Each structure stands twice: as structure tokens, then as C-alpha cells.
Amino acid sequence: MQTAPSRRDIALHLLVLCDLSAMIEKLRSSWQWEGPMPEFTAVAGLPALRSTLRAQPWDAVLHCLNHAGCTPTAALKTLRDRGLETPLIVIAEPSDQRMAMKALRSGVHDVVFTDRLERLPAAVEREVREAGQRADHRAALEMLHDSETRFRALASNLPGLVFNLQRDPAGRFRFLYVSEGSTRLLGIAPHELRGSAERFFASLLAADRQGLIASLEESAQSGNPLLWEGRLREDGRWIDMRSLPHRGDDGTVLWTGIATDISRTKNTEAALRESRAQLAALSFHLEAAKEEERERIARDIHDELGSILVRLKIEAALLASKLPAELADKARSIENLLDQAMGTASRVARQLRPGILKEFGLAAAIECQAEDFAHSTGITCRAQCDEGIEADAETSLALFRIVQEALTNIAKHAHASLVVVRLKRENGNIVLEIRDNGRGINECDLDKPKSFGLRGIRERVQSLEGSFHIASAEQGGTLLILKVPQRQGDAVAASEAEPVIQPDLF
Incomplete structure (x- = not known):
């Protein structure tokens, strides 16, 4: 029992390669379709086929064997030369079965014999659907190719190395992808790193290599981003690796990220630290000099000014004892001022040292x-x-x-x-x-x-x-x-x- 063809809401545009008007009428009368009747357009010969293909898009091409003015192979080549996915279906007499099978082997999509034209709607519907799928697949491949091209261009122009690093359940590492930046960064070609991840680990200083392995282990266990800095063994340049881990169901871990040369940054940081250390040493020296000067001034206040003020107070007291009563108050006022001066000198000395x-x-x-x-x-x-x-x-x-x-x-x-x-x-x-x-x-x-x-x-x-x-x-x-x-x-x-x-x- 045959399944009825699906209903279509839009009439198909079918191009018929045939020079017999009777065949067109036969196709039209035998068409069984739950939907609009297709529009049949008849042409004969390759020139007419080429001009008609340029006129509008077609859902399918029906080739009437021995009545098309060209062979199925020539018609198929015409379609492919124009980059069309339009299906080509051969309609043949039962006596032309051998030629029909030859056409099928050459690449035509299907063969329908005239004694079984009721198969034609289903064959057309299937081939049109599959042609649409092929067109979608080709468009997807083109988009994928464009995307890959853009990605490779971006990766090759980044100031570093873009990578996919995989660790299997046994702990072995393998680079799935390495950008062209590996040559500039490490002096190792991408295909060499893809062939052996050990080439990368061997290019690092021994101490930093162990640090990277420990960081990879921590990232794999915790799921945290990989943030690592280390030096190359050959010239001591610094590289920085940043990546996000992705754990697979089979226990593999994949890191996708970028490694960049940060030697200039490290050198700048070292110069900045040295400059800060020099400024700190200078500041310490200035503070020490300041404290020495404060101590000297405090000592002078104590030894020189203090002694003078004490002698002045003694002299003022002796003078007050010998002055008449009306002048004694002035002398005591001088003593009070001397006491204030001595207190001020003492406070200043304490603040200085x-x-x-x-x-x-x-x-x-x-x-x-x-x-x-x-x-x-x-x-x-x-x-x-x-x-x-x-x-x-x-x-x-x-x-x-x-x-x-x-x-x-x-x-x-x-x-x-x-x-x-x-x-x-x-x-x-x-x-x-x-x-x-x-x-x-x-x-x-x-x-x-x-x-x-x-x-x-x-x-x-x-x-x-x-x-x-x-x-x-x-x-x-x-x-x-x-x-x-x-x-x-x-x-x-x-x-x-x-x-x-x-x-x-x-």
C-alpha cells in the first residue's frame, strides 16, 4: 500500500525536457496530488534549457528520454555547471530500461517509467525535499568554512598562541588545535605541537613546568580558569596562559585559551619594583637624616638654650631678692616668662626627639x-x-x-x-x-x-x-x-x- 503524497500549498514549477506535446498532456493527466497542480513548462535541447534556467528557479527538471533533444548526462552537467541542486528525474519508456539505468548511474536522481507515472508525484516530492536539504547542508558548510576562515585569520593575527589542550583520563596531554602564533611565541611549528604536547612542556623552565602541571591539575579538579605565568627555558621570556576547562563525560578535560608573551610587562613590573625600592630607600634615608637633625636641634635646645634659660632664671631670682619692693614684681614677672620659655623649650624638644x-x-x-x-x-x-x-x-x-x-x-x-x-x-x-x-x-x-x-x-x-x-x-x-x-x-x-x-x- 502506497502512502499518499503530502499536501503542498504552493504549486511546483517543473521544467520538462521534451519535444512531444502529448507527453506533457499525459504527465498532467496522470498527476495525482493533494494540492495545486504543478506548472509544467516544456523545452527541448540544451540551448533552450540554459536560457530557461536563467529565467527563473525551478523545483525539478523532468527529462523525457529520447525526446529531450539532449542526453541526461548533458542536462545534468548543465545543472551542475550553474551550481544548481535542482533534481533531474528521467521519464523513460519500459523498453528503454537499459538506457534509463545507465542514466541513473551517471547521477540523475530518479527514473520513472511511463507505465508507472503514478510514482512521479512522490518521486518529485522526495527529490525536491532532498534537494532542499542538500542546499541547506551546502549553505551550512559554506558558513562553517567562512567561520573557520575568519577564526583562523583572527587566531593568526592575535598577539599570542590560541590552543585547545586535552588531557585524557590517563593524564596524557594532547594539543587538538594550535594557531600559527606558536612559531612566533615558542619557535615551534603548530604541527609539531599537535604531534607531541611534550614539546611545549619541555620548552619551559623545570620549576615553572611543575607549576603549570599543578595549575592544570587544580583547574581540572575545581573547574576554575587556568591562570598561569612561566618562563621559557631557551631565552627566559615570560608567557601567560589563560584558559577555561571543559570536562567531558568520558573523563577528558579540554582547555581552550590563549598564551601570550608578557616579557615586556614583567620587565616593566621589575623596573617599577626596583624604582619603588629605590624610592623607599631614599625615603628611609631622608627620614633617618630628618631624625638625626631633630636630635641635634633637640640636643642644642637642651644643652645650650636650656642652660641659658636656667642661668637667666637664677639671675632673675637673685635680682628680685635685691630689688626694692616696687621693682620685685617686675622681676617675678620676668621669672614667670622664663618659666614659660623653659616649658616651651621642653615641649619642643620632646616633639623633636x-x-x-x-x-x-x-x-x-x-x-x-x-x-x-x-x-x-x-x-x-x-x-x-x-x-x-x-x-x-x-x-x-x-x-x-x-x-x-x-x-x-x-x-x-x-x-x-x-x-x-x-x-x-x-x-x-x-x-x-x-x-x-x-x-x-x-x-x-x-x-x-x-x-x-x-x-x-x-x-x-x-x-x-x-x-x-x-x-x-x-x-x-x-x-x-x-x-x-x-x-x-x-x-x-x-x-x-x-x-x-x-x-x-x-
């Missing part, structure tokens, strides 16, 4: 600085320091200078009425917190090019390998927090100790 820092430690120096700040500015300043905090001289001096700088900034900019300084130990670190209730700080304030105070604090903390954070507090004001490692300083021999300036000079 606090002897209390060496004698009693960091906590006492911070508490003394808080008292001096409150006295000189009128801003309440509370210092809370844990007992027993011991640090080396460099750390103690840096933290003391940070407290000085922070309090100076608060006095200049914060408009605060209360400052709290907290010094404590935390997990092997010394933590310094300075909080005020002023107007707070904005992000733009942190980025100002002339914020030398904050920049100096940050550089001091970095020199101590610590961390630094400053921001507006939740309840208003500004909060500064820094952490530095607690390093115990070695005891200094008394013979080698620097001269100590007393906390109260006079």
Missing part, C-alpha cells in the same frame, strides 16, 4: 604626646595603651611619628572636640587606632595630590610591612587603624646608647 620614648617606651610617649596636644590645642585627647607593649626602636619611633602626624591633621582639618588614641596588641601585631568626632573624611580628601601627611603615614606603615586604613567612622568623625608586626628590639649596651633627653628638661 622624645627622650621619654627611649626611657619609658612607646605607650608613655603616646600618653605624653596626647597631654601636650590637649594642652596646646584645647582639644580633649585621651590615650589608652595596653601595658607591656614592647617594640624595636624603629617601630616605636615610626608609630610615635604617626601619632604626631595624625594629631596635627586633626588639629588642622577635623574641627573635632574629642580625640581617642588606642594602642593594643592583637595576634602578634601592634594595633594603633586614632578616632575623632570631627567632620570626617571623604574619598576625594584621600586622593588629593598634596595629602603629604597621609602619604607619609602610609609609607611609614609600608616600611614596617603593616596595613593601614582610614575612613569616616560610622557615628561621625574619622577612624584611622593601622597594624604592624610586633618586633622585639635587642637591648642596647649602655656604652653604645645615644644621649637621652629627659622628659622634663628643667
Whole structure:
């Protein structure tokens, strides 16, 4: 039992190669189709076929054997020369079966004998459908070819190596694809890498090779992107590999990514690190020179100016005892002014080089600085320091200078009425917190090019390998927090100790 042909909503356009009008009428009368009747157009000979093919598209060509004015092979060649997928169906008399089979072997799509023309609609429908599928397949292949061409052009012009690296369940690696960039990057041709992935691993330094294998293993296990940097064995150039893993059902892992030459970036980073190290060394030298100069000035204030002020006070006291009563008040006023000058000299000396820092430690120096700040500015300043905090001289001096700088900034900019300084130990670190209730700080304030105070604090903390954070507090004001490692300083021999300036000079 034959299946009825599917209904078609659009009439087919059939080109009939035949010089017999009776055959056309026979085809038309025998057509059994649940749909519109096809439009039959009859031509004869190759010239007529060529001109008719140019006139419009055709769904199929029917070739009446011995009545077409050309052979099936010539008609088929005409269709192929024009790149057409139009099916060619031969209609033959039963007596021409041998010629019909020969035509079928030459490439025609089907043969229908005149005594079985009821097969023609189904044959036409099948061949038209398959011709459409062939056309779609060819279009897909052309699109795939264009896409592959564009991909290869893109990959070859990228500044690096595009690759597909596969690892099988046994742990063996194989490159499925390698772009032409492998020659520029590694000096190895793509076909050599596809033949042996070991060529790539062998081109790396031994230590970096093990790092890449470990990174591939971690990426395969976790599914995280592969991010690896390493050096080539031959010339020491740096390469960077970035890829995403895809795990197959059979246990294979495929990485698709790119490897690029980052030697210039690495050299720039190294130069930048060296420049920063030189700047840090210069900054350290300047700070050391500054501290030496401060110490010299403080010593001069103590030894020279202090002695002069003491002698002046003694002389003023002797003079007051010998003056008449009406002049004694003036002498005592001079003594009071000398007391103020001595106090000011003592405070300046402590700020320049606090002897209390060496004698009693960091906590006492911070508490003394808080008292001096409150006295000189009128801003309440509370210092809370844990007992027993011991640090080396460099750390103690840096933290003391940070407290000085922070309090100076608060006095200049914060408009605060209360400052709290907290010094404590935390997990092997010394933590310094300075909080005020002023107007707070904005992000733009942190980025100002002339914020030398904050920049100096940050550089001091970095020199101590610590961390630094400053921001507006939740309840208003500004909060500064820094952490530095607690390093115990070695005891200094008394013979080698620097001269100590007393906390109260006079």
C-alpha cells in the first residue's frame, strides 16, 4: 500500500525536457496530488534549457528520454555547471530500461517509467525535499568554512598562541588545535605541537613546568580558569596562559585559551619594583637624616638654650631678692616668662626627639604626646595603651611619628572636640587606632595630590610591612587603624646608647 503524497500549498514549477506535446498532456493527466497542480513548462535541447534556467528557479527538471533533444548526462552537467541542486528525474519508456539505468548511474536522481507515472508525484516530492536539504547542508558548510576562515585569520593575527589542550583520563596531554602564533611565541611549528604536547612542556623552565602541571591539575579538579605565568627555558621570556576547562563525560578535560608573551610587562613590573625600592630607600634615608637633625636641634635646645634659660632664671631670682619692693614684681614677672620659655623649650624638644620614648617606651610617649596636644590645642585627647607593649626602636619611633602626624591633621582639618588614641596588641601585631568626632573624611580628601601627611603615614606603615586604613567612622568623625608586626628590639649596651633627653628638661 502506497502512502499518499503530502499536501503542498504552493504549486511546483517543473521544467520538462521534451519535444512531444502529448507527453506533457499525459504527465498532467496522470498527476495525482493533494494540492495545486504543478506548472509544467516544456523545452527541448540544451540551448533552450540554459536560457530557461536563467529565467527563473525551478523545483525539478523532468527529462523525457529520447525526446529531450539532449542526453541526461548533458542536462545534468548543465545543472551542475550553474551550481544548481535542482533534481533531474528521467521519464523513460519500459523498453528503454537499459538506457534509463545507465542514466541513473551517471547521477540523475530518479527514473520513472511511463507505465508507472503514478510514482512521479512522490518521486518529485522526495527529490525536491532532498534537494532542499542538500542546499541547506551546502549553505551550512559554506558558513562553517567562512567561520573557520575568519577564526583562523583572527587566531593568526592575535598577539599570542590560541590552543585547545586535552588531557585524557590517563593524564596524557594532547594539543587538538594550535594557531600559527606558536612559531612566533615558542619557535615551534603548530604541527609539531599537535604531534607531541611534550614539546611545549619541555620548552619551559623545570620549576615553572611543575607549576603549570599543578595549575592544570587544580583547574581540572575545581573547574576554575587556568591562570598561569612561566618562563621559557631557551631565552627566559615570560608567557601567560589563560584558559577555561571543559570536562567531558568520558573523563577528558579540554582547555581552550590563549598564551601570550608578557616579557615586556614583567620587565616593566621589575623596573617599577626596583624604582619603588629605590624610592623607599631614599625615603628611609631622608627620614633617618630628618631624625638625626631633630636630635641635634633637640640636643642644642637642651644643652645650650636650656642652660641659658636656667642661668637667666637664677639671675632673675637673685635680682628680685635685691630689688626694692616696687621693682620685685617686675622681676617675678620676668621669672614667670622664663618659666614659660623653659616649658616651651621642653615641649619642643620632646616633639623633636622624645627622650621619654627611649626611657619609658612607646605607650608613655603616646600618653605624653596626647597631654601636650590637649594642652596646646584645647582639644580633649585621651590615650589608652595596653601595658607591656614592647617594640624595636624603629617601630616605636615610626608609630610615635604617626601619632604626631595624625594629631596635627586633626588639629588642622577635623574641627573635632574629642580625640581617642588606642594602642593594643592583637595576634602578634601592634594595633594603633586614632578616632575623632570631627567632620570626617571623604574619598576625594584621600586622593588629593598634596595629602603629604597621609602619604607619609602610609609609607611609614609600608616600611614596617603593616596595613593601614582610614575612613569616616560610622557615628561621625574619622577612624584611622593601622597594624604592624610586633618586633622585639635587642637591648642596647649602655656604652653604645645615644644621649637621652629627659622628659622634663628643667
